[in-house]
Amino acid sequence: MSQAxxxxxxxxxxxxxxxxxxxxxxxxxxxxxxxxxxxxxxCMATQASAFQWSFQESTSYWELNSIQNSLFGAKxxxxxxxxxxxxxxxxxxxxxxxxxxxxxxGNTEVWSGEFKLYHSEGINRQEAAFHATKAFxxxxxxxxxxNQVLNxxxxxxxxxxxxxxxxxxxxxxxxQNCIQNYLIEGSILVPATDLENPPSFYFPLKIxxxxxLDYSRKVKEMEVIRPRKVRDEALxxxxxxEDDEWYxxxxxxxxxxxxxxxxxxxxxxxxxxxxxxxEQEEDTEAEKRIKKAFVEIWDKYxxxxxxxxxxxxxxxxxxxxxxxxxxxxDEQKIMQYFLRSDHENRKKLSQRNIQWLIEQIVExxxxxxxxxxxxxxxxxxxxLTAMLLNRYNQIQGIKGKVTGETEGNTHEDADNILxxxxxxxxxxxxxxxxxINLDEEISFNCLGLLSANDCPYxxxxxxxxxxxxxxxxxxxxxxxxxxxxxxxxxxxxxxKSLIKIENLKFTDRYQPRLFELSDKEPIKGSKFKLYIExxxxxxxxxxxxxx
Numbered sequence: 001m002s003q004a005x006x007x008x009x010x011x012x013x014x015x016x017x018x019x020x021x022x023x024x025x026x027x028x029x030x031x032x033x034x035x036x037x038x039x040x041x042x043c044m045a046t047q048a049s050a051f052q053w054s055f056q057e058s059t060s061y062w063e064l065n066s067i068q069n070s071l072f073g074a075k076x077x078x079x080x081x082x083x084x085x086x087x088x089x090x091x092x093x094x095x096x097x098x099x100x101x102x103x104x105x106g107n108t109e110v111w112s113g114e115f116k117l118y119h120s121e122g123i124n125r126q127e128a129a130f131h132a133t134k135a136f137x138x139x140x141x142x143x144x145x146x147n148q149v150l151n152x153x154x155x156x157x158x159x160x161x162x163x164x165x166x167x168x169x170x171x172x173x174x175x176q177n178c179i180q181n182y183l184i185e186g187s188i189l190v191p192a193t194d195l196e197n198p199p200s201f202y203f204p205l206k207i208x209x210x211x212x213l214d215y216s217r218k219v220k221e222m223e224v225i226r227p228r229k230v231r232d233e234a235l236x237x238x239x240x241x242e243d244d245e246w247y248x249x250x251x252x253x254x255x256x257x258x259x260x261x262x263x264x265x266x267x268x269x270x271x272x273x274x275x276x277x278x279e280q281e282e283d284t285e286a287e288k289r290i291k292k293a294f295v296e297i298w299d300k301y302x303x304x305x306x307x308x309x310x311x312x313x314x315x316x317x318x319x320x321x322x323x324x325x326x327x328x329x330d331e332q333k334i335m336q337y338f339l340r341s342d343h344e345n346r347k348k349l350s351q352r353n354i355q356w357l358i359e360q361i362v363e364x365x366x367x368x369x370x371x372x373x374x375x376x377x378x379x380x381x382x383x384l385t386a387m388l389l390n391r392y393n394q395i396q397g398i399k400g401k402v403t404g405e406t407e408g409n410t411h412e413d414a415d416n417i418l419x420x421x422x423x424x425x426x427x428x429x430x431x432x433x434x435x436i437n438l439d440e441e442i443s444f445n446c447l448g449l450l451s452a453n454d455c456p457y458x459x460x461x462x463x464x465x466x467x468x469x470x471x472x473x474x475x476x477x478x479x480x481x482x483x484x485x486x487x488x489x490x491x492x493x494x495x496k497s498l499i500k501i502e503n504l505k506f507t508d509r510y511q512p513r514l515f516e517l518s519d520k521e522p523i524k525g526s527k528f529k530l531y532i533e534x535x536x537x538x539x540x541x542x543x544x545x546x547x
Contacts, residue, residue, distance in 0.1 A: 022206050024072065030092040032186075034072075038205065041191045044099070046170075047072045048089040048186040053171075055082055069148050069207045071104060071185060076149065078107075079182040085110065087184045088171035096162045098224075099189040102151040102203045103172070106183035109136045112176040115154050118169030119227030131225050132335050135172050138201065138220055144212040149185045151203035153219050156192060158226040166227075198222045297321060298351060308348040314338055321357075327364055328390050372516065379503045381513045385448075388514040392446045392547035400438035400526075406431070408539070417530075417544045420510070423452040425540040431533040436544070443522035447499065448514045448545035451506040458540040459506045460532040465517075466495035468527035495529050510542060 018025070018037040024045060025035045032050035036043040049072075055061040061082045064075035079085065103115075113135035133155050140152050159166055170187055190203055198219040297320050301313040309317055315334050322329040341353040368387075375384035404414030408429025416422040417434065426432050451459050498517050506513065517523055532541055 027093050031090065033090075033092045036188060043191065044091060044094060044189040045071060045104075046089050046091045046186045047074070048087055048184050049074065049077055051089040053086050053088050054084050056087075065147075065183070067106070067148055067183065069210070071149075071205070071207060076183055076185040079179050079184070081178060081180045083175060083178050085113065085174040085179040085182075086171055088169060089186055091168045091170065091187065091189060093165045094159060094168060094189065095165060096159050098160055098192040098195065099157045100153060100192050100199045100203075101155050101157055101170075102188045102190060103135070103154050104149050104151050104185040104188060106149040106185075107142050107146060108180065108182040109140055109142065110172060110174055110179055110182060111136050113172050113174040113179075116169075116171040116173055117155075117157070117225060117227065118171070119166065131227065131339065133223055133225070134332060141213055147183075148208075148211060149183055150208060150211055150213060151188055151205065153199060153201050153203075156195070156199075156222055156224045157189070158224055161226075168227075195222075195224065294321070294351070294354075294357070307350050310348045311338055314341075314349055321361065327368070379505060381505060382507070385512055385514040388446055388516055388547070389512070392514075394448070395442055395444060395546045398438060398442065398546065399440075400436060402437075403435045405433040405435070406539075408432070408537075412540075417541055420450060420543045423540050423542045425452070425458070425538075427538045430535070430537055430539060431531065432539055434530045434532075434544075436528040436530060438526040438528075441524055441526040442546055443524045444546040445518050445522050446514055446516050446547035448512050448543075448547060449504075449541060450543040450545060451509055451511045451513075452540040452542040453509050455538070455540065456506065456509075457536045458534055458538045459504075460539065460541060461504050461535050462500075462502045462531075462533040463504060464497060464500040464531045466497050466529040467523065467525045468494055468529070469496050470494060498523070512545065514545075514547065 017023075019039055021037075022039075023037045025037070027033045027035060027044075032047040034045045034047075036045040049064070056077070060080060062077050062079055065078040066075050070076060077087065079087075114132045115135040117131040119131070135154060137154075140150070142150075157168065172184070188203060190199075192199065199222065200215060201217045201219050202213045202215050204213075204215045297317060298309070300320070301309055301317050315331075315338075318334050318337060319329060337354075337357065338349070341349050341356070371387065372384060375381070375387070398418055400418060402414040402417060402424075404410060404424060404426075406426050406429050408426045410424075410426055412423055412425040414424045414432075414434045417424050418436075424432075424434070447465055449460065449463065499515055501515065504513065530544060532539060534540075
């Protein structure tokens, strides 16, 4: 065997030994990044304790603890108790490629935490493109592995298009809840060889042999993050100029002219545009209305008229837009909208950047209307109720007087339907009417009925709901104050029907059924009438609810 062949054999033997021992070799020129030799791949591991974060030096907040399975053979930081939670570290000199990111941590799940990435091409630590995702998307088995650390998946990082080495800053951030008893050792980047199938949720190491983990468990949903490149100054100026031109032509002149015209004819108001009758308009009209709302709500946050919103302003702006259409929105979705819109990576958005959101909102309105209509047509009240519960909040503490009218025997009074503590129960009749007089006027968009605690055969299968509208004329307009018809508050002519359902179904006890009465302006009133009917000679209802 030649000398070269002997050297190759020795190198192979050295490599096998490194892998068998899960050896760490520090990358030259880095603060705390290591090549990590495992049985399955050469990974990159970073020790978080080499870096600084808020309140780290105070032992009442953070302290160094010894654990059984420290990867780096050193103490790891334990969070005793802290509200501003931001442990962070930097993985340096990462070659181009795709990597699964595993956090090495223990004891406590930080459900409110965000996992943030700061990417910069080259080996300098200049903070560049910003990315955020939920740090804890799935349950982690910390309970059976107390005071030890484990590797759990958080995201997949695609650096395949990077030119040269990269640095990635990583941070787990939370300020919503007090974080306690959390261990953090750092992270491991595992080269990804298959993006078609999800990776293992836990990454096994020899040092972790005593952990009670299911290493066959797969990630439920793999999230691939592709950092954007840093733009140069010349391109930044070019984009600013394009935005300025668009903003000046499409917004400022039009808005100022519109405001002047409204002031001249006395129609100028401060209130935002409401989405009225969108479902009855053509798509182009709906888009016009949404564009107008986008502009007017934009003005609320773009107070200096520079044509840009940064993330905090964009967050409030997006929440306001979704309130107008009663659509739910969460923090992760807002962040996704911002990142998708900020395709130039400037950390600020112009109106030109978010034009795609107009189509998104129009489509959302169409889907809402179509789904609610379908649920009503096929009697799918379970899904309809779930949709409406996501959009509306129940009005609490409603008080008043309810008078029940029936030919049967009342066993529990009609007053009970204003709370869920009891029920209205009747025998010897299949139908009844309730006149509801509330102590105060309420504003609501949605009505709900709650099934009672027992006897499903008593549940209503038909109901109708009216609002009281006085027909009396103002004094001096020929009204007859002695007219029995007009003085009778319970006269049928004084009630307007808002909804009638004839195929109502309850499948469980204390089950809500919700119905939207208005998706625009709330309905206001304090007096109502409710008719309910069952398929038997007995009848009951636990509660009527307003949303």
